[in-house]
Amino acid sequence: MRQAPHWDDFIFKGIVYLILLAVFCVTFLPFLNILAISLNDATDSVRGGISFWPRQFSLQSYETVLGDSQIWSALRVTIARTVVGVPLSLFTITMLAYVLSRKDIIGGKTLTFIFLFTMYFSGGLIPYYMVLKSLGLLDTFWVFIIPNLVNVFYMIIVRTFINELPHELEESAKIDGANDLQIFLKVYLPLCLPVLATVGMFLAIDQWNAWFDSYAFTSSMELKTLQAKLVQILNQADTSQMTSGANASIRQAISPQSIRMAITIIATLPILLVYPLVQRFFAEGMTLGSVKM
Amino acid sequence: MRVELASSSFKNKQAKRDKGETWRRLKSAKYLYLMLIPACVWVIAFAYAPMFGLYMAFVNYQPGGEFWSQFFTSKFVGLDWFVYFYNSGDFLRLMRNTLLSSAMTILISFPAPIIIALALNEVKNKFFKKTVQSVAYLPYFVSWVIAANIFITLLSSDGMVNGMLKSLGLIDESILFFQEKNYFWSIVASANTWKSMGYNSIIYLAAIAGINPEQYEASTVDGANKWKQMLHITLPSLKPTAIILLILAVANVMNTGFDQYYLMQNESIMATADVIDTYTYRYGLSQGMFSYAAAVGLFKSVVSIILLTTINKVFKRALF
Numbered sequence: 001m002r003q004a005p006h007w008d009d010f011i012f013k014g015i016v017y018l019i020l021l022a023v024f025c026v027t028f029l030p031f032l033n034i035l036a037i038s039l040n041d042a043t044d045s046v047r048g049g050i051s052f053w054p055r056q057f058s059l060q061s062y063e064t065v066l067g068d069s070q071i072w073s074a075l076r077v078t079i080a081r082t083v084v085g086v087p088l089s090l091f092t093i094t095m096l097a098y099v100l101s102r103k104d105i106i107g108g109k110t111l112t113f114i115f116l117f118t119m120y121f122s123g124g125l126i127p128y129y130m131v132l133k134s135l136g137l138l139d140t141f142w143v144f145i146i147p148n149l150v151n152v153f154y155m156i157i158v159r160t161f162i163n164e165l166p167h168e169l170e171e172s173a174k175i176d177g178a179n180d181l182q183i184f185l186k187v188y189l190p191l192c193l194p195v196l197a198t199v200g201m202f203l204a205i206d207q208w209n210a211w212f213d214s215y216a217f218t219s220s221m222e223l224k225t226l227q228a229k230l231v232q233i234l235n236q237a238d239t240s241q242m243t244s245g246a247n248a249s250i251r252q253a254i255s256p257q258s259i260r261m262a263i264t265i266i267a268t269l270p271i272l273l274v275y276p277l278v279q280r281f282f283a284e285g286m287t288l289g290s291v292k293m
Numbered sequence: 294m295r296v297e298l299a300s301s302s303f304k305n306k307q308a309k310r311d312k313g314e315t316w317r318r319l320k321s322a323k324y325l326y327l328m329l330i331p332a333c334v335w336v337i338a339f340a341y342a343p344m345f346g347l348y349m350a351f352v353n354y355q356p357g358g359e360f361w362s363q364f365f366t367s368k369f370v371g372l373d374w375f376v377y378f379y380n381s382g383d384f385l386r387l388m389r390n391t392l393l394s395s396a397m398t399i400l401i402s403f404p405a406p407i408i409i410a411l412a413l414n415e416v417k418n419k420f421f422k423k424t425v426q427s428v429a430y431l432p433y434f435v436s437w438v439i440a441a442n443i444f445i446t447l448l449s450s451d452g453m454v455n456g457m458l459k460s461l462g463l464i465d466e467s468i469l470f471f472q473e474k475n476y477f478w479s480i481v482a483s484a485n486t487w488k489s490m491g492y493n494s495i496i497y498l499a500a501i502a503g504i505n506p507e508q509y510e511a512s513t514v515d516g517a518n519k520w521k522q523m524l525h526i527t528l529p530s531l532k533p534t535a536i537i538l539l540i541l542a543v544a545n546v547m548n549t550g551f552d553q554y555y556l557m558q559n560e561s562i563m564a565t566a567d568v569i570d571t572y573t574y575r576y577g578l579s580q581g582m583f584s585y586a587a588a589v590g591l592f593k594s595v596v597s598i599i600l601l602t603t604i605n606k607v608f609k610r611a612l613f
Contacts, residue, residue, distance in 0.1 A: 012415070012518070020421070024425050027487065027491065030443045033443075048456070093332075096328075096332035099328050104322070105325050115332075124573065124587065125586070128343040131343050134360040181327070209434075209435070209437075209438075227439075231556065234556065275431065
């Protein structure tokens with residue numbers, strides 16, 4: 001007995017598409033809005049009312065931003081911390097994950113607990129700052145790298161992956177006379193490439209997006225990252241941006257909105273570029289991570 | 294094998310052999326321990342040294358001089374800083390802001406990914422589905438700096454939101470979203486949801502993928518429409534995941550996050566926009582009241598770990 005298609009199914013479908021269209025608009029339109037503002041003439045932007053298309057098209061904001069040596073310096077620092085930080089973190093994390101995945105190591109359970117505990121309890125900002133200070137890391141480039149060497153959450157993802165690799169590999173390599181370091185470097189590290197790609201992408205995004213360490217732990221202008229620079233500009237713009245009726249010429253002198261938006265777009269662009277690459281790893285990262293949550 | 298053999302011999306002999314055995318195993322694993330050195334140095338320096346440094350919450354630490362020597366010679370004041378915090382007018386305000394804005398965030402950001410996952414599941418058009426997914430995941434990957442910039446721009450007096458409300462005739466005068474303290478919690482809750490809803494829907498989609506398709510076929514035969522199927526098959530299958538995520542969110546009410554509050558707050562709305570994390574930052578790093586800020590931070594850490602362990606225990610017993 002076949003039933004005619006329910007007409008209420010059509011309404012249902014309509015609601016589903018409507019919800020998803022709303023989700024699409026809510027996430028996409030804000031980006032379009034800042035793009036439009038950044039491509040609009042800076043002086044004209046002050047009048048407001050730009051939605052999805054620039055009213056007076058101009059690349060002036062981008063020229064101003066890219067003509068600023070501080071922005072280039074910030075871009076260099078951001079790239080440097082990503083390029084230096086990601087491989088170092090990746091190596092440390094994988095090495096730790098490998099050792100903790102070994103069933104035969106004495107004290108393995110305790111070690112795992114020592115690392116996991118740090119996910120739930122921390123000394124907090126102030127003692128952390130004091131430690132950075134006493135180690136002489138404040139206002140150095142290494143404050144972006146060394147404190148980020150290990151990430152326990154990513155370590156668990158890598159360890160879960162290693163646990164699923166056959167352990168006979170280890171035994172046969174041992175019979176061939178390899179020591180543990182060699183087994184890790186020559187057997188396990190190459191096999192981990194898929195998970196390393198995932199975690200590496202996440203680490204790169206973290207390094208690129210980090211702002212607080214540069215903002216609070218460094219004072220030299222040469223160590224400000226793009227995101228930290230953006231925070232400074234945001235702070236300056238704060239009061240003028242949020243109060244209405246402020247003198248437009250003062251506002252413009254402090255930080256025209258279009259220029260702020262241009263920097264925002266420049267800081268977002270690399271994320272957009274690697275985005276298609278990263279996307280196929282998302283689900284993986286999410287589900288791998290949830291195994292041990 | 295070796296251990297089994299040892300258990301059959303004399304006790305002292307066994308102990309000796311076990312000791313030898315342990316030593317032999319330790320020695321044969323020397324490379325493994327060597328490989329642990331970087332991570333162990335890291336965890337001691339950046340995770341446990343700060344915990345040890347929390348001692349400064351119980352002394353009157355004065356900045357200047359070498360940190361650790363200053364640290365041990367500072368006057369011990371016991372729980373004075375905690376009492377000071379409790380008696381200051383800030384305690385109640387911070388707790389209210391922290392708890393209520395967290396609650397508001399949960400209220401919106403908990404159901405949002407479930408609804409998105411349910412809707413995505415009903416879409417057969419691959420291109421449409423992929424496009425919506427790609428765009429919805431994106432905010433998760435941009436920094437809070439960018440997200441805050443976007444929200445401040447959208448909600449500014451001449452921004453897009455005010456423009457839309459005006460053209461719809463809902464308001465005549467621009468709403469000053471960042472000047473009026475009553476809006477802040479909703480703004481943070483929306484921003485949190487905007488950033489995470491797409492990405493968090495992945496976990497629900499994974500749960501949906503695990504449903505046996507025969508269930509749907511059987512219900513179609515019984516004459517159930519799409520709506521009924523969603524209500525009686527898809528939704529119940531999400532329940533375990535949803536409960537776990539809700540528990541985690543509730544256990545984390547104290548951990549509001551720092552970035553979104555710090556980046557979007559301003560002088561005129563501090564009454565609602567100040568939370569424990571931003572307060573700690575302001576008193577500690579900006580004003581140099583290190584011991585006081587450390588005490589406030591410790592208070593938060595302790596409350597949140599107690600919450601996490603009790604909620605975890607209670608629910609584990611109740612559910613699993």
